[in-house]
Amino acid sequence: MSKKPASRSKLVAGVRRDRLEALAKREQSRFAQSRPKTHAALVAGADTYLDGVPLHWMKDWPMPFPMLVEEAKGAHITDLDGYGIDDFCLGDTGSMFGHSPAPVAKAIRKQARRGLTYMLPTEDALEAGRRLTERFGNFKWQIATTATDANRFAVRVARAVTGKPKILVFNGCYHGTIDDAMVELKDGKTITRPGLLGQVADLTQLATCVEFNDVAGVEAALKTGEIAAILTEPVMTNSCMVLPDAGFHDALRTLSRRYGALLIIDETHTISSGLGGYTRVHSLSPDMFVVGKCVAGGMPTSVWGMTPEVADRYIEANAKRKSGHSGMGTTLSANPMQFACLRANLSDVMTAKNYAHMENGARRLSEGLAKVIARHKAPWHVVRVGARVEFICAPGPLKNGSEAAHAHQPEVEAAVHTALLNRGCLIAPFHNMMLVSPATKKRQIDRLIAAFDEILTELFQDA
Known part of the structure; x- marks a missing residue:
C-alpha cells in the first residue's frame, strides 16, 4: 500500500x-x-x-x-x-529623537548641579510653557511624569467640568495603564478586559467602548448623555496600527460638541506624525491634549493641557469642591530636571x-x-x-x-x-x-x- x-x-x-x-x-x-x-x-x-x-x-x-x-x-x-x-525601537518612543540628544544631555548636566527636585518652578518652567504652546497650540498646561498620569488627570477634569460619569474609548486602544480605558468590545457590548490583574471594580461603569472609525457607534454612545469625554489617539498604535478614515476626526469633534462631551487627544505615540504631532499636522481641535515619553528628550515627562475655555470651567469646578486631596498630583512631577529637559528638547531637538x-x-x-x-x-x-x-x-x-x-x-x-x-x-x-x-x-x-x-x-x- x-x-x-x-x-x-x-x-x-x-x-x-x-x-x-x-x-x-x-x-x-x-x-x-x-x-x-x-x-x-x-x-x-x-x-x-x-x-x-x-x-x-x-x-x-x-x-x-x-x-x-x-x-x-x-x-x-x-x-x-x-x-x-x-x-529602531528607541524606547518605544521614549527616545524617538535619539538616545541622549546633545542639548538635553547638556541641560541635564547643568541642572544636576542646581538640584533635582524642590516642588517649585524655575525660569526653565516658564520658557518650557511658552515652547509647549508654540509647538502644540493654545492650551493651559500641567506637567506629569507619565502619559498614564496625564490621561488619568485629564479624565478626572473632564468628569468634573461636565458632571458626567463615563469616558468613550476605542476597542484596542492604548492610554497607558489608566483603569478607565481597560475595557473592550465583546459581541457588541463593553466589558472589562479579562486579562487585568487584581481587578475588582466594574470598569463598564466608567467607560463605554466603541470600534475605531465607527461614527454611528460614537454617536449612539454620546446620545446616552453619560459620556464626559472621548479619549482617543489620532491613530491606533498599540495594536497593529489603524489609520483614521477620512472625516473621522471631524466627526468626533462635531459629535462631541453636539452632545456636550470633551475631546481628549492622546499623542503619546503619534507625536511621530510631525512638528506639533498629529493634532497640528492635521489641524485637529481637541479640548484637551496629552503627550508623553519623548517630549523631554527621554527624561520621564508628560504634559497635558486644556483649552482656555475648559480651563475656566475647571477652575470654577475646583473652587466649588470641598477641601482635601483633588486626586491629582504626584510629588516628583513638574521637577526642575523635567523643565530643563523640556526647554532643551522643545527648543533645539523637536525642530x-x-x-x-x-x-x-x-x-x-x-x-x-x-x-x-x-x-x-x-x-x-x-x-x-x-x-x-x-x-x-x-x-x-x-x-x-x-x-x-x-x-x-x-x-x-x-x-x-x-x-x-x-x-x-x-x-x-x-x-x-x-x-x-x-x-x-x-x-x-x-x-x-x-x-x-x-x-x-x-x-x-x-x-
Missing part, C-alpha cells in the same frame, strides 16, 4: 509553520550562544528582581533572555557582549529640520519594506505615520481594533524580531513598530531592509 503524501504544514500569516518554527529555534539558539557575558550577568544578579526583571514587560522581548545595554547613543545601542545594534529628516528616513524604510513584502508575495502590509513605521503580518489596511487584534501574529513577530536582532537591528517588542530618529542614518535603514529581506527570503522560499 502506498503512503499518502505528507500534508502541507499549516500556514501562519502565509508562512509554513515548520519553516517558521525552524527559523525561531535557530535564531533563539544563535542569540543565546552569542551572549555569554549577558547570560552570566543575569544568572549572577537578576534574582533580586521579581521574575528576574525590574519591570514585567521586559519579559515581553522574544529573546530567550533580556539583552543588557552597555551604552546607547543616537540611534545605536551597544550591549554587554559588545554587539553594536541599530536601534522642523529634524522632523524632515525623520520623515524622509521613515519613507525610505516603509517603501523598502513594502517592496520586500511585494517581492516575496507575502500577505502582509506596511503602515507609516510620520516617523513611525510598522509592518503588519496580515493584509490591510485595517479598519478597527477588532481587525487589528486578528492581524496580530505573535509567533511570526517573535521569530522575525529575534532574527532581526541577530542581524543587528532592534525593533519594538510590541507588534512590529519601528521609529526613525534625527540620528538615524540611511545605511542603518538599508541594513534593516536587507535583514528583513533575508528573513522573508527564508520564510517564503518556494511559496
Whole structure:
C-alpha cells in the first residue's frame, strides 16, 4: 500500500509553520550562544528582581533572555557582549529623537548641579510653557511624569467640568495603564478586559467602548448623555496600527460638541506624525491634549493641557469642591530636571529640520519594506505615520481594533524580531513598530531592509 503524501504544514500569516518554527529555534539558539557575558550577568544578579526583571514587560522581548545595554547613543545601542545594534525601537518612543540628544544631555548636566527636585518652578518652567504652546497650540498646561498620569488627570477634569460619569474609548486602544480605558468590545457590548490583574471594580461603569472609525457607534454612545469625554489617539498604535478614515476626526469633534462631551487627544505615540504631532499636522481641535515619553528628550515627562475655555470651567469646578486631596498630583512631577529637559528638547531637538529628516528616513524604510513584502508575495502590509513605521503580518489596511487584534501574529513577530536582532537591528517588542530618529542614518535603514529581506527570503522560499 502506498503512503499518502505528507500534508502541507499549516500556514501562519502565509508562512509554513515548520519553516517558521525552524527559523525561531535557530535564531533563539544563535542569540543565546552569542551572549555569554549577558547570560552570566543575569544568572549572577537578576534574582533580586521579581521574575528576574525590574519591570514585567521586559519579559515581553522574544529573546530567550533580556539583552543588557552597555551604552546607547543616537540611534545605536551597544550591549554587554559588545554587539553594536541599530536601534529602531528607541524606547518605544521614549527616545524617538535619539538616545541622549546633545542639548538635553547638556541641560541635564547643568541642572544636576542646581538640584533635582524642590516642588517649585524655575525660569526653565516658564520658557518650557511658552515652547509647549508654540509647538502644540493654545492650551493651559500641567506637567506629569507619565502619559498614564496625564490621561488619568485629564479624565478626572473632564468628569468634573461636565458632571458626567463615563469616558468613550476605542476597542484596542492604548492610554497607558489608566483603569478607565481597560475595557473592550465583546459581541457588541463593553466589558472589562479579562486579562487585568487584581481587578475588582466594574470598569463598564466608567467607560463605554466603541470600534475605531465607527461614527454611528460614537454617536449612539454620546446620545446616552453619560459620556464626559472621548479619549482617543489620532491613530491606533498599540495594536497593529489603524489609520483614521477620512472625516473621522471631524466627526468626533462635531459629535462631541453636539452632545456636550470633551475631546481628549492622546499623542503619546503619534507625536511621530510631525512638528506639533498629529493634532497640528492635521489641524485637529481637541479640548484637551496629552503627550508623553519623548517630549523631554527621554527624561520621564508628560504634559497635558486644556483649552482656555475648559480651563475656566475647571477652575470654577475646583473652587466649588470641598477641601482635601483633588486626586491629582504626584510629588516628583513638574521637577526642575523635567523643565530643563523640556526647554532643551522643545527648543533645539523637536525642530522642523529634524522632523524632515525623520520623515524622509521613515519613507525610505516603509517603501523598502513594502517592496520586500511585494517581492516575496507575502500577505502582509506596511503602515507609516510620520516617523513611525510598522509592518503588519496580515493584509490591510485595517479598519478597527477588532481587525487589528486578528492581524496580530505573535509567533511570526517573535521569530522575525529575534532574527532581526541577530542581524543587528532592534525593533519594538510590541507588534512590529519601528521609529526613525534625527540620528538615524540611511545605511542603518538599508541594513534593516536587507535583514528583513533575508528573513522573508527564508520564510517564503518556494511559496
